[in-house]
Amino acid sequence: DAGITQSPRHKVTETGTPVTLRCHQTENHRYMYWYRQDPGHGLRLIHYSYGVKDTDKGEVSDGYSVSRSKTEDFLLTLESATSSQTSVYFCAISDPGEGTGELFFGEGSRLTVL
Amino acid sequence: AQRVTQPEKLLSVFKGAPVELKCNYSYSGSPELFWYVQYSRQRLQLLLRHISRESIKGFTADLNKGETSFHLKKPFAQEEDSAMYYCALSAPYNFNKFYFGSGTKLNVKP
Numbered sequence: 001d002a003g004i005t006q007s008p009r010h011k012v013t014e015t016g017t018p019v020t021l022r023c024h025q026t027e028n029h030r031y032m033y034w035y036r037q038d039p040g041h042g043l044r045l046i047h048y049s050y051g052v053k054d055t056d057k058g059e060v061s062d063g064y065s066v067s068r069s070k071t072e073d074f075l076l077t078l079e080s081a082t083s084s085q086t087s088v089y090f091c092a093i094s095d096p097g098e099g100t101g102e103l104f105f106g107e108g109s110r111l112t113v114l
Numbered sequence: 115a116q117r118v119t120q121p122e123k124l125l126s127v128f129k130g131a132p133v134e135l136k137c138n139y140s141y142s143g144s145p146e147l148f149w150y151v152q153y154s155r156q157r158l159q160l161l162l163r164h165i166s167r168e169s170i171k172g173f174t175a176d177l178n179k180g181e182t183s184f185h186l187k188k189p190f191a192q193e194e195d196s197a198m199y200y201c202a203l204s205a206p207y208n209f210n211k212f213y214f215g216s217g218t219k220l221n222v223k224p
Contacts, residue, residue, distance in 0.1 A: 031210050040123070042200055042216040043158075050209050058211070090158065094210045103150075103202075103212055105158040 023091030032074040120215035137201030
């Protein structure tokens with residue numbers, strides 16, 4: 001498995017509280033992504049990063065922010081969690097040096113917002 | 115805009131039967147197509163990509179540009195093939211962003 005770890009793996013929180021999910025990689029891949037996985041929707045891109053401090057929005061970015069201060073870490077923040085953000089969140093990485101490259105995924109973080 | 119459609123949410127077959135998971139896409143250019151698989155309690159992993167034209171675990175997929183399809187096929191399903199399958203599209207020169215279908219759960223019965 002590619003060296004990708006997500007933390008926390010499980011979290012239960014209440015509506016209105018801030019939540020930060022962390023993705024850490026040891027592969028030195030340039031590109032990092034946050035997806036959410038929901039039944040009937042598959043995986044949808046939230047935000048992505050193409051380098052340190054370089055990030056952009058994906059398909060479903062409302063209510064989320066990201067930061068990447070180091071190559072190896074990509075943080076996803078829910079400033080004020082809502083029940084609609086209950087989901088499984090996946091971090092992924094890729095290396096553009098190999099062309100349209102394979103995405104490598106983390107194990108996922110299951111977030112429940114009550 | 116790009117879109118990936120997997121019309122079947124659930125596909126149940128008996129062991130040894132052929133299986134076909136459908137995938138259609140829309141994209142104005144020449145995307146690259148992939149199949150990802152998620153086995154129970156495992157992370158998503160690449161199954162195959164159209165440019166490699168490989169057969170992985172007995173699965174094949176042919177890109178049909180005329181029908182904009184990339185169906186996944188296996189002639190004889192095995193119980194260990196039971197998993198969630200996602201078709202995905204990656205647009206070139208676009209930060210390697212992937213767009214996924216909604217997924218098809220394959221259940222292979224003994």
